[in-house]
Amino acid sequence: MTDLAQLEADLSAQIAAAADAAALDAVRVAALGKSGSVSELLKTLGALSPDERRERGPLVNGLRDRIGAALATRKTALEAAELDARLAAERVDLSLPAPPERRGRVHPTMQTMDEMIAIFAEMGFSLAEGPDIEDDFHNFTALNFPPKHPAREMHDTFWLPEDENGERKVLRTHTSPVQVRVMQTLNRQLPAWIANGQKPPIRIMVPGRTYRSDSDATHTPMFHQMEGLVIGEDIHMGHLKWTMETFVSRFFETPGVEVRFRPHHFPFTEPSAEMDVRCDRSGGEIRVGQGDDWLEVVGAGMVHPNVLRNCGLDPDKWQGFAFGFGIDRLGALKYGMPDLRDMFAGDRRWIEHYGFSAFQAPNAATALS
Numbered sequence: 001m002t003d004l005a006q007l008e009a010d011l012s013a014q015i016a017a018a019a020d021a022a023a024l025d026a027v028r029v030a031a032l033g034k035s036g037s038v039s040e041l042l043k044t045l046g047a048l049s050p051d052e053r054r055e056r057g058p059l060v061n062g063l064r065d066r067i068g069a070a071l072a073t074r075k076t077a078l079e080a081a082e083l084d085a086r087l088a089a090e091r092v093d094l095s096l097p098a099p100p101e102r103r104g105r106v107h108p109t110m111q112t113m114d115e116m117i118a119i120f121a122e123m124g125f126s127l128a129e130g131p132d133i134e135d136d137f138h139n140f141t142a143l144n145f146p147p148k149h150p151a152r153e154m155h156d157t158f159w160l161p162e163d164e165n166g167e168r169k170v171l172r173t174h175t176s177p178v179q180v181r182v183m184q185t186l187n188r189q190l191p192a193w194i195a196n197g198q199k200p201p202i203r204i205m206v207p208g209r210t211y212r213s214d215s216d217a218t219h220t221p222m223f224h225q226m227e228g229l230v231i232g233e234d235i236h237m238g239h240l241k242w243t244m245e246t247f248v249s250r251f252f253e254t255p256g257v258e259v260r261f262r263p264h265h266f267p268f269t270e271p272s273a274e275m276d277v278r279c280d281r282s283g284g285e286i287r288v289g290q291g292d293d294w295l296e297v298v299g300a301g302m303v304h305p306n307v308l309r310n311c312g313l314d315p316d317k318w319q320g321f322a323f324g325f326g327i328d329r330l331g332a333l334k335y336g337m338p339d340l341r342d343m344f345a346g347d348r349r350w351i352e353h354y355g356f357s358a359f360q361a362p363n364a365a366t367a368l369s
């Protein structure tokens with residue numbers, strides 16, 4: 001065997017025997033490195049005569065190329081084997097529990113709103129909505145607030161700056177403007193309904209945000225109301241009272257909730273009333289159905305004839321009742337939160353304590369049970 005053939009056989013054996021990347025690299029350096037065995041052979045070519053070089057040159061260069069190729073092939077094979085070994089060793093155990101994660105909570109206001117919607121939906125009310133930024137007509141004028149009357153300030157209204165038409169919009173002070181929007185729509189649709197032999201009645205609920213410049217333990221500048229409106233041909237105060245009492249007993253899921261109606265004044269209802277729920281606020285916590293305190297939860301009344309007229313309905317033919325609940329207050333009463341301001345303070349400890357799991361979302365069945 002020639003010296004070259006011997007060297008190639010040795011190197012090939014070493015390449016085949018290299019068990020990992022480091023061993024293989026040592027072989028590479030020993031053969032092709034600066035003073036490696038093959039590199040040394042290449043250096044000797046310069047000293048040969050042209051004839052000798054023509055014969056030996058291709059042999060040595062060929063040896064270098066084959067060793068280089070063998071090293072590359074072995075390297076690829078070693079890397080593949082290493083990856084296979086890792087894949088085999090680092091198996092994922094899908095039966096392990098997932099790492100613990102913080103879960104979001106449902107805000108009590110949203111929970112309360114969903115509970116209310118479930119109960120009123122059972123009673124045949126459907127959902128309606130309106131804009132948070134209202135015009136003076138829908139928030140006040142159509143609801144029978146006289147022009148320039150101090151009643152417009154009664155609500156501690158947030159007025160927006162005058163727009164390019166000289167109009168001042170408001171952040172709606174209540175959800176009652178949606179009554180107007182719904183009655184106007186009814187009025188537009190009435191001829192078609194009557195032609196079809198259909199009769200209204202309207203039964204809508206309007207959950208939404210409302211705004212007043214007011215802040216203490218039972219008032220926040222942004223809060224939520226649930227408006228209700230029923231319009232028909234023979235609706236009376238008894239329907240209103242039954243609806244309120246039935247709702248409250250279902251909402252609090254206890255027969256012992258005591259309510260009282262007080263005469264009140266709203267420009268858009270006549271007669272008007274407020275309903276309070278008996279509660280105890282003495283111990284830093286709020287408890288419903290006991291104690292000597294009353295918390296007002298709803299304003300209500302029979303829709304004022306002027307409001308019906310403003311919406312294009314004939315008050316001699318149509319009557320109805322309306323109500324507006326404070327959603328946050330009802331939630332505070334049911335779930336024992338003493339200060340409404342905490343509800344919107346954005347404190348995570350509060351929401352973790354009072355918030356609900358997403359799996360507790362109510363439906364009509366649980367709300368009525």
Ligand code: PHE
Nearest residue numbers: 174176299300301322323324
């Ligand atoms: N809009 C009234 C308020 O915010 C509540 C209300 C609604 C009263 C409907 C009567 C009828 O105080």
